[in-house]
Amino acid sequence: MHDLIPITALGGTTAHVDTIGDTTLTELPDIALASVAARAGQETACGAKLRDMLGADAPAAGKAVFGDPFSALWIGPDQWMISADFATHEDIAAQVSSRFGRCASVTEQTDAWVCFDLSGAGVNAVLELLCNINLLQFAAGDSTRTSIHHLGCLVTCIEPDRLVRIMGPRASAGSLHHAVTTAMTSVA
Amino acid sequence: MIINHPLLGPRDSAEFVYLGAATLMDRPDPDTATAEEWHDYGYLRDNPAGPHRELWFHEGGDRSILIVTRNTTTHEITAVELARTVGART
Numbered sequence: 001m002h003d004l005i006p007i008t009a010l011g012g013t014t015a016h017v018d019t020i021g022d023t024t025l026t027e028l029p030d031i032a033l034a035s036v037a038a039r040a041g042q043e044t045a046c047g048a049k050l051r052d053m054l055g056a057d058a059p060a061a062g063k064a065v066f067g068d069p070f071s072a073l074w075i076g077p078d079q080w081m082i083s084a085d086f087a088t089h090e091d092i093a094a095q096v097s098s099r100f101g102r103c104a105s106v107t108e109q110t111d112a113w114v115c116f117d118l119s120g121a122g123v124n125a126v127l128e129l130l131c132n133i134n135l136l137q138f139a140a141g142d143s144t145r146t147s148i149h150h151l152g153c154l155v156t157c158i159e160p161d162r163l164v165r166i167m168g169p170r171a172s173a174g175s176l177h178h179a180v181t182t183a184m185t186s187v188a
Numbered sequence: 189m190i191i192n193h194p195l196l197g198p199r200d201s202a203e204f205v206y207l208g209a210a211t212l213m214d215r216p217d218p219d220t221a222t223a224e225e226w227h228d229y230g231y232l233r234d235n236p237a238g239p240h241r242e243l244w245f246h247e248g249g250d251r252s253i254l255i256v257t258r259n260t261t262t263h264e265i266t267a268v269e270l271a272r273t274v275g276a277r278t
Contacts, residue, residue: 061195061250076250077195077272132200144196147203147248 009114009173018181021188023120025180028165031083032092033109038078042103049100050080064143064156070096073143073154081109081154081167113154114173118180119163122187127164129183131155149179191244191256192268203248209233210241210255213275237261243271 008029010016016027038046050058050072059065059074069089073081084092093108100106118126124135131146133155143156153168153176168176189201211233216225234240237260244254255274257267 062197074250077252077270132203134197145249145251152248 009170010177011174016177018177018184020181020184021120023118023123023126023184023187025177025184026117026119027177028115028117030086031110031115032086032089033113034082034093034096035075035107035109036072036080036082036096036100037105037107039103039105043078045103046078046100049103053082053096053099059141059143062142062144064141066141066158073156075145075154086110112170113167114170114176116166116168116177116180117158117163118166122161123164124161125187126180126183127155129186130179135161149175151176151179189263189265191254191265193246193249193252193254194268194270195252196246196250199246199249201244203246204244204254205247207243207245207253210243210271212243213255213271239266 005013007013008015008027010027015029018025036046036050047058053070054065054067054072056065056067058080059072061074061077064073065071069084071083073083075081082092082096089095092110093106097106124138127133128135130148131153133144133146138157139160140157143154145152145154147153148155148166148168151168151172153166156165156167158165166176166180190198191201191204193199214229216229239257240260241255241257244256246252246254253271255267255269255271256265258265
C-alpha cells in the first residue's frame with residue numbers, strides 16, 4: 001500500500017500565504033481544472049454545452065464567467081479553462097468530458113497549474129511591475145493570458161484593484177511565487 | 189512595437205514570437221509537389237523594402253498565430269488578421 005502525502009504546488013502540506021505590506025498572496029491548492037477545445041465545425045454545439053454547464057454564455061475573448069460549481073476562462077479561440085472545487089470535482093476532466101461528448105476535446109489540467117489569489121487594496125501597483133496588462137481597463141470578469149517573469153500566466157480580475165487570480169505553470173510555481181512576492185516587497 | 193491583436197486588443201510585441209513570412213502557410217501539396225516547389229517553399233523568400241505579410245505567434249498570450257502586415261522600413265503595421273480565419277478562407 002502506498003503511503004503518499006499530498007503536497008501543494010509550492011511543496012507544502014498546507015497552502016502558502018504571504019502578506020507583505022497591504023497585499024496578500026494566497027496559494028489555492030483546492031481548484032480542479034480542465035481545458036475544453038471545440039472541435040472543428042462543432043463550435044456552435046460546444047457553445048451550447050458550455051451554456052448548459054455554466055448557466056451563462058461561454059466567456060468571450062479576454063473574459064471569464066464565474067459560476068457554481070463550474071467557472072470558465074477564455075484561453076484562446078474556441079478554447080476555455082474550466083475550474084471547479086477540487087473536493088467535489090477531482091475527476092473534473094471525466095465529468096466535463098461526459099457533458100461534451102464528441103463536440104470538444106477535454107484535457108485534465110489540475111496538476112499543470114499553480115493558482116494564487118493576490119488580494120489587498122492597490123494590487124494594481126504589484127501587477128504593473130509584473131505584466132503589461134492595461135490595468136485601467138482591467139474590470140471584474142476580465143481574464144487574459146500574459147507573461148509574468150517570462151512565464152505564460154492566466155490573470156483574472158475578480159475585483160478591480162483588490163483581488164486578482166493568477167494561474168501559472170505549476171513546474172515553475174516557485175519562480176512565479178518569487179516574482180510576485182518580490183514585486184509585493186517593492187511596493188510595500 | 190505594438191501589435192493590435194484582433195481578439196485581445198493592443199499587445200506589446202514582446203509577447204509574440206516571429207515565425208517568418210506568411211507564404212509559409214501556402215505549403216505545396218505533398219502528393220503532387222515537385223522537388224523544385226519544395227525548394228522554393230523551404231528556402232526562397234522575398235525581401236521587400238515595404239509592406240510584408242508575416243506570421244507572429246502570440247506565445248505569451250492566447251497562443252494564436254497572426255498574419256501581420258508590417259512595413260519593413262518603418263515598422264508601421266497596417267493589418268492584423270488571425271491566421272486561422274485566413275487559412276479557413278483559402
